[in-house]
Amino acid sequence: MGKRLTAAVIGGGLAGLSAACTLAARGHQVDLFERNSWLGGKAAQLELQGFRFDMGPTILLMPSVLKRIFSEAGRNLSDYLDLRRLDPQWRCFFSDGTVLDLREDAGEMNRQFQGLSADSALAAGYGKLLASSARMSKLSEKYFFWKSVGSIRDTFDLKGTFQPSVLKDLRDMKIGHALGGVVRKNIADPRVAQMVDHFTQYVGSAPALSPAVLLGIADMQLTEGIWYPMGGTRAVPAALERLATELGVNFHLGCGVEKIQVSGGRATGVLTQAGQSFSADAVVSNCDTVLSHRELLEPQATRFASRRKYEPACSGVVMYLGLSRRYEHLAHHDFVFSKDAEAEFHDIYKLGRPAADPTCYLCCPSKTDPSVAPPGGEALYILVHTPYIRAGQNWASMFPEYRKTILQKLSQALMDDVEGRIVCEDHLTPADIRDRYRAWHGAIYGLASHGRFNGAFKPANRSPDIRGLYFAGGSAHPGPGMPMVLMSGWIAGDCAHQDAA
Ligand SMILES: Cc1cc2nc3c(=O)[nH]c(=O)nc-3n(C[C@H](O)[C@H](O)[C@H](O)COP(=O)(O)OP(=O)(O)OC[C@H]3O[C@@H](n4cnc5c(N)ncnc54)[C@H](O)[C@@H]3O)c2cc1C
DSSP: OOOOOEEEEEOOBHHHHHHHHHHHHTTOEEEEEESSSSSBTTSOEEEETTEEEESSOOOEEOHHHHHHHHHHTTOOGGGTOOEEEESSOEEEEOTTSOEEEEOSOHHHHHHHHHHHOSOTHHHHHHHHHHHHHHHHHHHHHHHTTTSOOOSHHHHSOGGGTTSHHHHHHHHHTTTTOBHHHHHHHHOOOHHHHHHHHGGGGGGTOOTTTSBGGGGHHHHHHHHHOEEEETTOTTHHHHHHHHHHHHTTOEEEETOOEEEEEEETTEEEEEEETTSOEEEOSEEEEOSOHHHIIIIISOGGGOSHHHHOOOOBOOEEEEEEEEESSOOTTOOSEEEEOOSOHHHHHIIIIIIOSOOSSOOEEEEOGGGTOGGGSSTTOEEEEEEEEEOOOOTTOOHHHHHHHHHHHHHHHHHHHTOTTTGGGEEEEEEEOHHHHHHHHTOGGGOSSSBOOOOTTTTTOOOOSBOSSSBTEEEOSTTSTTOSSHHHHHHHHHHHHHHHHHHHO
16 A cells, blocks of 8 residues: 545535545545535435435446455455346336336337337347447446546547447447437337436436437446345435444545645645644545535636636435325336426526426335335325426415426326325425535536536546546436445545555
8 A cells, every 4th residue: 555645525415425435435534524414415315204315316226336346355245235137127107098017028018118119120220229228338337437538538438439349338438429319219119219218317417418328327337237225215314424433434424525625736725614624635625616616726827718618517406205105106117207308408408597398207105115114105206307497486475386287187197185195295496406515506416417419427536637636426427326436435535546556
């Protein structure tokens, strides 16, 4: 081992926890500063009158990433988390009354497709799309994962692009193509296309504006599965907190950081909002990368703002409803789709206004974990994506009307008595998401992945401007979602470790 670092991690979201565990597992001394009173950031939990809700993420993909973080410390993930695999992965309800389960098994999908269309082209197109998705997943592993990448130059040897193998990789990634276009080229059925489009909602971006390589997410989900941690998603940060504690990480809760201290082009520590100064050889910021540069660093200290313009990913409205009944026809994860996907995405991503007919994602965790609700009840979670907060939008006045829109849609589509079944409720608006998690414009998923050529690239984990400064989280490489931010924390920790060698 090289020098033993003293490391300061700003933010105790999943990425900050992952960075802290990785650094501590490599023998470094770690202090983690979190402005809230809990660890896990968006992976928070709400308890209400005997109901338990995950407040943020509910769909866990790629447990292999978590396994790798635990194995850094020589631990088995299964000693910390009880994970259950879910299949059907999603139940999809379409406006024409069609119900389609997204299943892991391609044969199962083909059987369902026969009920949708007599034309075998649907199954063939879906199969072709999945083959392309599998290839993109492999290429993501090769070019994007487990290393700090901020632009095409960091991962492709541009001098070597004329090598036939690299050219083939670029062609298979369908560089310059949007995911929405690739989906429609293979699938004419609007329902199946709408379902596959929705993988871009994992990164809060419009399918028509997102690079085709994001199609790799489908393969990652279908081959590695969707998982539910018993106890809820909250069990993930709880497991990481336990690991970090065992590894000797010092937690400073309720302790916001005001500034990252820099001297001679190197990060030297952090200054807390309470005015305390902590010196450090390495600083990992788990705060939003745009806000880290705008608020925690002096603007002239970096070239971040001039290097590239970023756009926030979408935000959302989340409703937590304690219900006095369960709905047998719902699965653990459900999508109640909009009638017109194009109009919906146009509203959210182009016009910046809540969609008139939104797609609603529902989570019914009692299907897997009856302890989330009193007997016979459901801890229903409803997420509707909205635009990131635009100037003049006041969600305190917008929410009551949008709540009506959402509940009306659900009662018409599949839960006619839902309002009358509400025992207790709470909600998050985009403004709450901005304020609770210090998320830029209330974005749920960090930065939008828009741009056919560079949409997949986020700010690198190793600061190109300040030595000893690293970024981890949904607005850093490789992007948002639990597995990606966990990987991002690992990369930030690994970079700091490598730089100390
Ligand atoms: C409603 C919702 C649903 C989602 N659904 C899914 C899903 O189903 N599956 C999935 O994989 N992902 C989902 N996501 C996305 C996923 O939750 C995020 O990508 C991930 O949790 C982000 O982790 P993070 O560590 O980057 O950031 P955060 O969780 O935002 O953590 C950042 C932390 O930094 C702290 N902080 C900020 N500034 C400071 C400061 N100056 N000083 C000290 N601390 C500071 C914040 O308080 C926060 O705790 C969802 C998110 C939301 C909100």
